[in-house]
Structure formats: C-alpha cells, structure tokens
Amino acid sequence: xxxxxxxxxxxxxxxxxxxxxxxxxxxxxxxxxxxxxxxxxxxxxxxxxxxxxxxxxxxxxxxxxxxxxxxxxxxxxxxxxxxxxxxxxxxxxxxxxxxxxxxxxxxxxxxxxxxxxxxxxxxxxxxxxxxxxxxxxxxxxxxxxxxxxxxxxxxxxxxxxxxxxxxxxxxxxxxxxxxxxxxxxxxxxxxxxxxxxxxxxxxxxxxxxxxxxxxxxxxxxxxxxxxxxxxxxxxxxxxxxxxxxxxxxxxxxxxxxxxxxxxxxxxxxxxxxxxxxxxxxxxxxxxxxxxxxxxxxx
Amino acid sequence: xxxxxxxxxxxxxxxxxxxxxxxxxxxxxxxxxxxxxxxxxxxxxxxxxxxxxxxxxxxxxxxxxxxxxxxxxxxxxxxxxxxxxxxxxxxxxxxxxxxxxxxxxxxxxxxxxxxxxxxxxxxxxxxxxxxxxxxxxxxxxxxxxxxxxxxxx
Numbered sequence: 053x054x055x056x057x058x059x060x061x062x063x064x065x066x067x068x069x070x071x072x073x074x075x076x077x078x079x080x081x082x083x084x085x086x087x088x089x090x091x092x093x094x095x096x097x098x099x100x101x102x103x104x105x106x107x108x109x110x111x112x113x114x115x116x117x118x119x120x121x122x123x124x125x126x127x128x129x130x131x132x133x134x135x136x137x138x139x140x141x142x143x144x145x146x147x148x149x150x151x152x153x154x155x156x157x158x159x160x161x162x163x164x165x166x167x168x169x170x171x172x173x174x175x176x177x178x179x180x181x182x183x184x185x186x187x188x189x190x191x192x193x194x195x196x197x198x199x200x201x202x203x204x205x206x207x208x209x210x211x212x213x214x215x216x217x218x219x220x221x222x223x224x225x226x227x228x229x230x231x232x233x234x235x236x237x238x239x240x241x242x243x244x245x246x247x248x249x250x251x252x253x254x255x256x257x258x259x260x261x262x263x264x265x266x267x268x269x270x271x272x273x274x275x276x277x278x279x280x281x282x283x284x285x286x287x288x289x290x291x292x293x294x295x296x297x298x299x300x301x302x303x304x305x306x307x308x309x310x311x312x313x314x315x316x317x318x319x320x321x322x323x324x325x326x327x328x329x330x331x332x333x334x335x336x337x338x339x340x341x342x343x344x345x346x347x348x349x350x
Numbered sequence: 351x352x353x354x355x356x357x358x359x360x361x362x363x364x365x366x367x368x369x370x371x372x373x374x375x376x377x378x379x380x381x382x383x384x385x386x387x388x389x390x391x392x393x394x395x396x397x398x399x400x401x402x403x404x405x406x407x408x409x410x411x412x413x414x415x416x417x418x419x420x421x422x423x424x425x426x427x428x429x430x431x432x433x434x435x436x437x438x439x440x441x442x443x444x445x446x447x448x449x450x451x452x453x454x455x456x457x458x459x460x461x462x463x464x465x466x467x468x469x470x471x472x473x474x475x476x477x478x479x480x481x482x483x484x485x486x487x488x489x490x491x492x493x494x495x496x497x498x499x500x501x502x503x
Contacts, residue, residue, distance in 0.1 A: 058354055058371030058417055081415065088374065088413045089394050106418055154483020155461065157395055159407040242482035243396060
C-alpha cells in the first residue's frame with residue numbers, strides 16, 4: 053500500500069470539517085471492505101488523505117420513529133440482518149443484507165459504504181430504492197435530503213459532492229399486509245457478487261387484486277430505478293404465473309433498451325425475466341425459498 | 351507520512367504503539383508482532399484465511415487498517431489456547447482430521463469461535479453459514495463441520 057495521510061474523526065462535525073479541507077483529495081474509510089482493496093491496487097491513484105469515520109458512534113444504529121425506519125450510515129450488514137425492526141418492516145432488506153459477501157464482510161461492511169461505492173452489484177440498493185428510501189448528505193455548510201434513486205450518475209459515480217458525507221437512510225415502514233422479496237443470483241452460494249438481483253414489493257387488496265407493485269432489478273441497468281413499465285402491468289390484476297411472467301419479460305425488455313445487446317445479454321435476458329417472476333411469486337407465497345426449487349428451469 | 355499511536359489489546363495483552371497507517375491488521379500481526387498463525391491468503395477478503403476477532407466479531411484482517419483497532423480488542427488463533435491447553439475447538443479439529451494442509455485452519459477456528467461465543471448451540475446450517483467466508487481448498491468441509499458440531503454437543 054502506498055503512503056497516505058490518515059485522519060481518524062470522532063463526530064460528523066469533525067468529519068465534514070476535515071472533508072471541507074481536503075475535498076476530492078480525500079477518501080472516506082467506513083467498513084473498508086471496498087476501500088482497502090482499492091488502496092492496494094498499483095494502478096489506482098492513492099488519495100492524499102484517508103478519513104476514517106468508523107469511530108463515529110452517532111452514525112451507528114437503527115431506529116423506527118413515526119412510521120419510518122432510519123438507518124445510520126455506518127450500520128453494518130450484520131446489524132441490519134439481526135435488526136428486528138428491519139425484519140418486521142422491510143424484510144426484503146434483511147434478505148439482501150444477509151447474502152452480501154461473507155459473515156466477515158457483513159461484520160465490517162456498512163450500508164452507507166454499499167451505497168456510496170455505487171457498484172452496480174450493491175445488494176442493499178435495489179431494496180432501498182423499492183422502499184422509497186431518502187438519504188441525508190451533510191457537508192460543513194449544508195445538509196440535504198434526496199431520493200436515493202436520484203443519487204447515482206453511473207456505476208461507481210454519484211451526485212454527492214466531494215465535501216459531503218452520507219449520514220442516514222430513511223424509508224417508510226412496510227405495513228404487515230405488504231409483501232416483499234429479494235433474490236440474488238451469484239456464481240456460487242457464499243461470498244458471491246450479484247450477477248443479477250431483483251427486489252420486489254407487492255400490495256394486494258382483500259380480494260387479492262394487486263394495488264401497488266414495485267420492482268427494482270440490480271446489476272441490470274446502468275443506474276438503478278423502479279421498472280414502472282412492468283409494475284403497471286400488475287396493478288388491478290390477481291397474481292398468476294402468466295401475469296408474473298409478463299412482468300418479468302417487460303423488465304427484460306427495459307433492460308435491453310438501456311444496455312443494448314451485449315456479450316452477456318443472451319444470458320441476462322431470460323434470467324432477469326425469471327428472477328422477476330420468482331421474486332413476485334415469493335411475495336405472494338407461491339415460492340418460499342429458492343432452495344426449494346426442484347427444477348431450476350422453473 | 352506520519353505514524354499513528356494506537357492503544358489496543360491483542361490476545362489479552364495490552365499494546366501502545368506507533369504504527370504506519372498504510373498497514374493492514376494482517377501484516378501488522380504477522381510482520382510487526384510475529385503472530386504468523388493468522389494466514390495471508392487472497393488479501394481481498396475472499397478466502398477468510400486471515401480471519402481474526404475484532405471486539406468478538408469475525409473480520410478479515412486484510413480489510414482492516416491497523417489504526418482502526420485503536421481502543422479495540424483483537425483475538426488471533428494464538429490467543430485460543432489457555433495455560434498451555436488447547437481450545438476445545440482446536441482439540442476437536444485434530445480429533446476429526448479437520449486439518450489437511452492447515453492453511454485455512456486458523457481462520458476456520460476463529461469463525462467457529464465467533465459463532466460459538468454468540469450462539470453456543472448452533473445447528474448445522476448455522477455452522478455452515480458461520481464458516482461460509484472461509485475457503486478450504488483441500489475441501490475438508492465435512493470434517494470441519496463435524497469438528498465444530500462435536501464441540502456443540
């Protein structure tokens with residue numbers, strides 16, 4: 053690792069003040085599971101200063117004030133997995149956090165780091181966008197809240213200014229009649245990076261008709277977003293395999309309209325459609341666990 | 351580049367040291383303290399050979415900068431034995447032939463220790479999840495899982 057200056061900060065106030073001084077010469081160290089790998093690369097420009105925010109106690113924890121869930125940015129993936137609040141009000145996020153990396157990565161990696169690193173395979177982002185999350189970005193002179201879906205420019209690039217840090221993530225609780233799911237497809241079961249993923253949320257009325265649907269694919273589009281083109285197909289209808297298949301095909305079409313046909317499209321085209329269908333089936337209880345699938349063609 | 355002073359406890363021994371910040375915990379343990387039980391494998395957090403406990407949590411020491419352990423406690427495989435007696439997990443690994451080439455063993459032991467400290471009665475699925483971040487290229491997983499199960503009994 054090449055030399056750099058190291059500054060440990062112990063409060064948000066101190067962090068934004070040091071950031072104001074260094075701006076784009078600084079990199080923020082949170083969980084370190086991405087940054088340390090980058091710092092060790094030979095062909096990457098080493099930052100002048102690494103600002104270690106991992107000691108900031110006020111940036112840890114999960115609260116649930118007034119119908120919302122609030123995650124502080126340094127909350128680790130393990131803390132999210134073990135949180136009763138997240139399990140109860142945003143179970144798709146529990147699912148996503150539980151399949152990130154390994155136990156060791158989940159113990160260190162933070163939700164804020166997962167967002168700000170902005171890798172297309174970031175597993176917490178599709179559920180958070182489906183949940184309608186808003187994030188708070190703070191600098192020495194300003195504090196602003198934006199929709200998480202408005203943060204990203206392209207892979208590994210966000211609209212956050214160099215002097216800003218992400219402090220909290222907030223989203224409305226899902227009520228108990230709303231069902232959600234997250235499916236990730238990696239090259240193996242453990243320690244895998246998402247090749248594709250899907251976060252889905254479905255609300256049905258008393259008669260079983262779908263009244264609200266949210267579908268956010270991961271690692272499929274250059275920038276994450278809800279695929280409303282597929283969501284509207286579901287509204288007012290009752291769940292069926294045909295309906296969910298159609299929604300999956302629509303997501304696949306939308307993906308290709310964004311990315312064009314590439315070397316991986318032959319694979320991703322049918323797979324994202326199937327993952328969307330399965331994610332929706334999991335929401336309505338037709339599919340409990342992917343491991344129960346006997347025939348993977350299904 | 352200036353050094354950073356840290357106060358830490360490693361294997362129950364207190365240290366107050368000036369460290370170079372561009373050092374990983376893994377290299378610090380191995381090169382500075384001579385604690386070579388922690389193995390250096392992939393150095394990108396994929397293999398788990400460098401697993402140590404940081405305040406009781408299993409972490410990849412290759413993904414921790416050494417100044418980050420200031421005020422925290424580290425346990426490495428060297429800290430498992432007490433008064434010259436091996437830890438029950440170490441005994442069980444030997445009894446079950448859970449050590450082939452041995453390279454993954456320290457990391458496996460630390461992941462298993464982290465699990466048992468939190469959950470003294472895990473089922474097989476929980477055991478397999480706990481060691482899912484530790485690769486064994488001799489593929490001796492069955493014996494490793496058996497060894498951990500034996501300590502649970």
